[in-house]
Amino acid sequence: MKVVGIVGYKKSGKTTLGLRLCKTLSEMGYRVGVLKHAGEIHFPDSDSAKYREHASMASVVSPREAEIVMKGEKTVGDMMTYFDVDILLVEGFKNEKTFPKIVCLRKDDEKSELLDGLELCTASLGGEVSNFDILNEDHVGKMASIAVERGFKLPDLDCAHCGYETCYDLAREIVRGGESIEQCVSLNPPVSVKIDGKPFPLNHYTSNLFKNTITAMVSSLKGYKKGTIEIEIP
Secondary structure, eight states: OEEEEEEESTTSSHHHHHHHHHHHHHHTTOOEEEEEOOSOOOOOSSHHHHHTTTOSEEEEEOSSOEEEEESSOOOHHHHHTTOOOSEEEEESOTTOOSSOEEEEOSSGGGHHHHOOSOEEEEEESSSTTSSEETTOHHHHHHHHHHHHHHOOOOOOOOOOTTSSSSHHHHHHHHHHTSOOGGGOTTTSOSSOEEETTEEEOOOHHHHHHHHHHHHHHHHTSTTOOSSOOOOOOO
8 A cells, every 4th residue: 555645734735635636546547545634523413423422433334335433543554454545645644754745835934844854745736835736737647646656654663673763764765765665674574464454564573573483383293394384363
């Protein structure tokens, strides 16, 4: 899954850009997901909304769609497990440091406040202070292509086994072009774990612990020979 953030202050065009990117990427044949940060979520006064007052999780299912509402603050990584898409657009969450971003600007002096080394490009309503114009169809198409080519998400483990102290440091190098996502040991471990079909990230220590323990156990079995080991636990 490719992940690209859309960040900026209020009235900078974030949602306008998100909607236009979503439409363009869908027309390009990609399955697009959207994750939006909000100060507060308002629900209509309905029977299903009444359950949310007391339930820690509530779900509503109709013949055409479904929604799940959970209490408590969630991270981008937490919510990603619910998405089965090619590209995830994340609006807001400007303090997240594990994926690249398109920065929406209202004026030039906001660059010093919003540019953190993870920006793929800048955009604005009119394009006067940025690389691209949010209202220009060709510019939106170019930003969509950038999202497809350069989107990524690191696991936010800060394990340092990639050679960088934090995932943020590695993310900046990936955006600069000095590294690639393959440098992340946790995303490319010697052992991969999936829970209900979803990849579960392991840090370097845990991955090697799994590998050494399982290999030792299986190698003691009669008929063992070296090769890829697959274990499935329902």
